[in-house]
Amino acid sequence: MSKEITTQDLINMTIDETAKELLKVAERDGISTAFKRAIEVKPCPIGRDGMCCKHCFMGPCRITPKTPNGVCGADVDTIAARNFGRMVAAGAASHADHGRDMAFILLAASRGETEGIKIKDVKKLHAVAGHLNIDIHGKTTEKIGEEVALRFIEDFGRQKGGISYISRAPKKRQELWKQRNLLPRGLDREIVEMMHRTHMGVDQDPKSLLHHTLRTSLTDGWGGAMLATDVSDILYGTPSPVRAKMSVGLLKEDEVNIIVHGHEPSLSEMMVIASQEPEIIAYAKSKGANGINMAGICCTANEVLMRQGIGSAGNFLNQELTILTGAVEAMVVDVQCIMESLADVAKHYHTKLITSSPKAHIPGAIHIEFEEEHAMTVARKVLRTAIDNFPNRKKGAITLPDYVSEAIGGFSHEYIKYMQGGTYRGSFRPLNDAIMDGRIQGVVGIVGCNNPRDIQDSAIVSLAREFISRDILVVTTGCGGIACGKQGMLVPETMAAAGPGLREVCEAIGISPVLHVGSCVDNSRILTIATDMVKEGGLGDDISDLPAVGLCPEWMSEKALAIGCYFVASGVYTIFGVGSPVAGSENVTRMMSEGWEQEVGGKLEFIPDTKVVIEKTIEHITRKRKALGITEYAKGKFGAQKVLMDMADRRKLEDEQKKAAASR
Ligand code: SF4
Numbered sequence: 001m002s003k004e005i006t007t008q009d010l011i012n013m014t015i016d017e018t019a020k021e022l023l024k025v026a027e028r029d030g031i032s033t034a035f036k037r038a039i040e041v042k043p044c045p046i047g048r049d050g051m052c053c054k055h056c057f058m059g060p061c062r063i064t065p066k067t068p069n070g071v072c073g074a075d076v077d078t079i080a081a082r083n084f085g086r087m088v089a090a091g092a093a094s095h096a097d098h099g100r101d102m103a104f105i106l107l108a109a110s111r112g113e114t115e116g117i118k119i120k121d122v123k124k125l126h127a128v129a130g131h132l133n134i135d136i137h138g139k140t141t142e143k144i145g146e147e148v149a150l151r152f153i154e155d156f157g158r159q160k161g162g163i164s165y166i167s168r169a170p171k172k173r174q175e176l177w178k179q180r181n182l183l184p185r186g187l188d189r190e191i192v193e194m195m196h197r198t199h200m201g202v203d204q205d206p207k208s209l210l211h212h213t214l215r216t217s218l219t220d221g222w223g224g225a226m227l228a229t230d231v232s233d234i235l236y237g238t239p240s241p242v243r244a245k246m247s248v249g250l251l252k253e254d255e256v257n258i259i260v261h262g263h264e265p266s267l268s269e270m271m272v273i274a275s276q277e278p279e280i281i282a283y284a285k286s287k288g289a290n291g292i293n294m295a296g297i298c299c300t301a302n303e304v305l306m307r308q309g310i311g312s313a314g315n316f317l318n319q320e321l322t323i324l325t326g327a328v329e330a331m332v333v334d335v336q337c338i339m340e341s342l343a344d345v346a347k348h349y350h351t352k353l354i355t356s357s358p359k360a361h362i363p364g365a366i367h368i369e370f371e372e373e374h375a376m377t378v379a380r381k382v383l384r385t386a387i388d389n390f391p392n393r394k395k396g397a398i399t400l401p402d403y404v405s406e407a408i409g410g411f412s413h414e415y416i417k418y419m420q421g422g423t424y425r426g427s428f429r430p431l432n433d434a435i436m437d438g439r440i441q442g443v444v445g446i447v448g449c450n451n452p453r454d455i456q457d458s459a460i461v462s463l464a465r466e467f468i469s470r471d472i473l474v475v476t477t478g479c480g481g482i483a484c485g486k487q488g489m490l491v492p493e494t495m496a497a498a499g500p501g502l503r504e505v506c507e508a509i510g511i512s513p514v515l516h517v518g519s520c521v522d523n524s525r526i527l528t529i530a531t532d533m534v535k536e537g538g539l540g541d542d543i544s545d546l547p548a549v550g551l552c553p554e555w556m557s558e559k560a561l562a563i564g565c566y567f568v569a570s571g572v573y574t575i576f577g578v579g580s581p582v583a584g585s586e587n588v589t590r591m592m593s594e595g596w597e598q599e600v601g602g603k604l605e606f607i608p609d610t611k612v613v614i615e616k617t618i619e620h621i622t623r624k625r626k627a628l629g630i631t632e633y634a635k636g637k638f639g640a641q642k643v644l645m646d647m648a649d650r651r652k653l654e655d656e657q658k659k660a661a662a663s664r
């Protein structure tokens with residue numbers, strides 16, 4: 001008989017104190033959460049390791065030592081590569097479709113067909129037009145916006161050539177993609193081709209499947225995600241640092257609490273504006289509330305945090321728990337990372353779950369569809385629905401954890417450039433110099449999700465702490481960024497925990513050594529930062545030369561895999577935690593690591609042990625620094641600072657110590 005799950009078992013699954021408190025509420029109220037289901041639902045070991053194929057109805061075929069081939073003869077390598085390719089295609093499709101919607105909203109806004117949405121950041125629009133080689137001379141902002149939108153829309157259906165933003169990558173990288181036949185054609189084309197290749201009886205060579213996986217992932221990083229980021233900036237403003245509150249403790253007992261959750265910024269932006277309208281505030285007061293308090297979950301949270309300073313109630317695993325406070329009048333969801341269980345959890349309290357995307361419906365939710373032509377009207381309707389629900393709160397049944405942290409978000413690549421020299425002298429020179437003289441050893445991106453098969457936020461936060469202490473700058477996005485924010489790591493005071501060199505740089509600029517650069521689609525900002533560092537000079541001539549590593553320690557989504565693959569295809573060593581979806585195939589595992597490193601200079605590895613992640617990251621950064629000839633700190637300049645050593649250095653030091661001892 002299986003052991004009963006205790007409350008202690010659940011609270012051991014998170015380092016978030018508010019989550020611990022609310023998990024007790026879940027147990028008190030008999031509510032099932034992802035934490036509990038993760039214990040109850042045992043993963044099928046064959047499916048988990050990529051060894052189950054259900055691509056046709058002769059199967060599903062489960063590969064075991066006794067049955068090493070499916071009915072069609074497919075072996076474990078083909079099956080693992082095929083499953084992985086489809087996961088990446090789904091991830092890339094999610095960002096592509098998000099980007100497509102943004103491009104159509106830009107088109108509508110440019111043509112005056114939207115309500116309340118206008119081009120806000122003309123400077124960014126001009127910069128984007130420049131990337132697309134669109135002549136802006138003598139054209140109105142709306143005309144430029146229209147041309148930019150149409151060019152992006154073309155990229156989805158492009159059949160030949162490369163997608164537009166490929167030209168933003170370092171020249172050497174573009175050449176490599178061309179030589180290796182990795183240039184993505186249209187976004188839709190590559191994703192459709194992946195679905196075709198992985199149909200029963202098509203591409204049966206894991207190497208070829210993995211090659212197309214990389215090409216598909218590039219439609220995400222340098223396509224869907226990058227254009228989604230850029231269009232969001234054009235319409236709602238390019239982020240710059242803004243202070244906000246983090247954790248569910250930001251909910252207010254006397255106000256209408258509204259949570260926006262998902263990934264798209266449009267409805268939430270309109271809701272922020274509408275929530276400040278005197279009529280809406282008066283309406284909230286007429287229902288007995290003192291005002292309206294908006295907060296976010298997941299990446300819609302990151303979007304409104306970066307641009308509006310709206311606080312985040314938490315990341316992926318906080319979504320159900322936030323409703324358990326009994327203080328949420330409405331949770332408004334759009335697309336991606338929204339748990340189906342929310343409808344059931346909401347039913348037990350007074351919370352209204354509101355779906356807003358035509359693509360994402362949940363039985364039991366109220367559907368108020370977002371339409372750009374009625375954007376403000378829809379936003380007001382959603383707000384009024386939430387306000388009407390305020391009197392339904394069960395007084396005395398509210399649990400608001402008494403913890404809230406401060407965070408600063410909004411480090412767009414434009415701002416990072418600006419903070420290194422101001423409007424006229426902004427550049428990446430200071431950062432490159434700091435890396436070259438060793439004050440900063442390298443850069444690590446810590447991105448991605450929570451996964452209840454691991455302790456919530458634990459790996460993300462411990463890795464961030466470790467790396468800043470070793471003078472490695474951390475940039476973070478998605479739920480990783482929120483995890484760091486909840487632990488109070490996104491404020492300049494965190495510099496006290498940084499190594500001396502990194503601290504010196506952070507002190508000079510007044511920033512945290514952990515920079516929040518945005519949502520999941522904003523991982524494209526990390527590509528832009530990396531490209532700018534290469535273009536600045538002194539750190540090689542390709543992204544693969546940089547002393548940088550990408551980490552996704554608590555991943556769960558297919559989008560995370562797509563992001564991981566486009567980082568690899570762009571030349572970055574990328575490490576995922578939790579476990580490997582291709583663990584069943586040694587060959588595929590090797591191809592993604594050694595094989596991809598030979599092919600594109602980046603590699604993908606799945607390493608659940610954070611100690612090993614730290615070792616491998618340091619080893620990689622040290623190797624890249626050596627290759628650039630910048631191994632050591634400038635002598636004497638920074639006193640007795642740590643020098644990162646690899647095995648050869650350690651052996652040399654030991655030999656010297658032995659010799660010295662022998663001569664005494
Ligand atoms: Fe089985 Fe082959 Fe069909 Fe997959 S494609 S389910 S391995 S028969």
Ligand code: MSK
Nearest residue numbers: 337448449478479520
């Ligand atoms: S929301 S993809 S859980 S980061 Fe972007 Fe978080 Fe991962 Fe969703």
